[in-house]
Structures are given as C-alpha cells and as structure tokens.
Amino acid sequence: MPRPKAKPDAPLNQDPHALRLGREKNLEAAIGRQVRELRHRQRMTGSELAVQAGLSVGMLSKIENGVISPSLNTLQTLADALRVPIVQLFSGYEEPRGAMHVKSGMAVEVDRAGTRAGHQYHLLGHIGSNSSGVVVEPYLIVLSAESDRFPTFQHEGIEMLYMLEGRLGYRHGERLYQLEPGDSLIFDADAPHGPEQLLELPSRYLSIICYPQAG
Numbered sequence: 001m002p003r004p005k006a007k008p009d010a011p012l013n014q015d016p017h018a019l020r021l022g023r024e025k026n027l028e029a030a031i032g033r034q035v036r037e038l039r040h041r042q043r044m045t046g047s048e049l050a051v052q053a054g055l056s057v058g059m060l061s062k063i064e065n066g067v068i069s070p071s072l073n074t075l076q077t078l079a080d081a082l083r084v085p086i087v088q089l090f091s092g093y094e095e096p097r098g099a100m101h102v103k104s105g106m107a108v109e110v111d112r113a114g115t116r117a118g119h120q121y122h123l124l125g126h127i128g129s130n131s132s133g134v135v136v137e138p139y140l141i142v143l144s145a146e147s148d149r150f151p152t153f154q155h156e157g158i159e160m161l162y163m164l165e166g167r168l169g170y171r172h173g174e175r176l177y178q179l180e181p182g183d184s185l186i187f188d189a190d191a192p193h194g195p196e197q198l199l200e201l202p203s204r205y206l207s208i209i210c211y212p213q214a215g
Helices: 027-041 046-053 057-064 072-082 086-090
Strands: 108-110 119-123 134-143 158-172 175-179 184-188 193-212
Touching: 027 046, 027 057, 027 072, 027 086, 046 057, 046 072, 072 086, 175 193
Parallel strands: none
Antiparallel strands: 108 119, 119 134, 134 193, 158 175, 158 184, 158 193
C-alpha cells in the first residue's frame, strides 16, 4: 500500500521560476535608473524634479545617467521629492551573490561541537555573511560501527536530513523516526535531536542546517 505523500502546512506561494527584472551591477547606474523611472512614473519632467529637490537640471541629468555618485543628503532630497523611502533608490542594485562549488572527494572533514569519536562530518560548503540573512551549513555525515551513541544536539535554526545509506532511529524531541535510504526529515533544531539507534551500519546522510547570521 503506497504511503501518503507529505503535504506542507501552508500553501507554497513562492514561484521558483520567477525572474527579477534586470539589475545594475554599478551602484551609481542603479540609482540613476531608479530615479529616472520613478520620475517618469510620476509624470515629472527633469526640470520639475530638479526644482523640488533643489538641484540644477545638469546635476540631475548626471545622477540619472550614473555619471556621479550623489551624497546621502542629495539622495534624501530626491527621495523626498519623489515621495518614496530612500532605500527604494537602491532597489535596482545587483549585489554580489555567493556560491561555492565543492568537487567530489574534496569536502573538508571537520570536528563539530558535541560529536564523538567515529562520527565523520564532511563540510560540503559554507555561505556565511550574505544579503539573505541566512547561514547554510551542509554536511555529509558518516556513522560507522565504531561510532559512539551520544546525547542529543540542540542548536538554533532549521535542519534537514536526507538518508543515503544504512538505517537509523533518529530522535527529535519526544519522537523517534526510522530513517532509511531516500527518507528525509526536516525539523526545528532547537528541540533535542540526534541518531539514537544505529540499526544498519555504515550509515550516511546529508544534514543541511540553516540559521540566522549574526547581526
């Protein structure tokens, strides 16, 4: 009898295929384009915006064309004249986005706080400080016959497991989940969790931990 498929608690509204409008990699050009688009949207001429912002028409033209880097004071007067928050003038800027490619066999074996002898943690990559505000740590975890059982972990964030080989009884809070190849488990990592029953060894699984980066 087929197992029922897991369903999310709430509708998934994010469209993973949606594309953002093209963004500028140059900050001055991004600000200039945004000022020009906001001015056109409000049906203002360059002269009208220049007067309201206390700028010369020539200065406004240089800003809109990304020729100069305007001061914060100038940006604030432009935002006030356009009746938008100053941060909106930066919305067209394309910030650098991080990526890390780890070749097969090149993952770094690390000692993770709380682990015992025999537990191999292979860090598959790491993206720290970034614009999303989220840190992601993906591990390949290998438990062998020598692996110690250990007290459960507790840490902030969300963790996802994906079982590759072997079988485990994995504890999360008060529940024990039987994990076998192809199974996944996603949970709030603030509850006590960890592999409690080593049912078939060696066991290998992916552990992906996401938590807020330090402010």
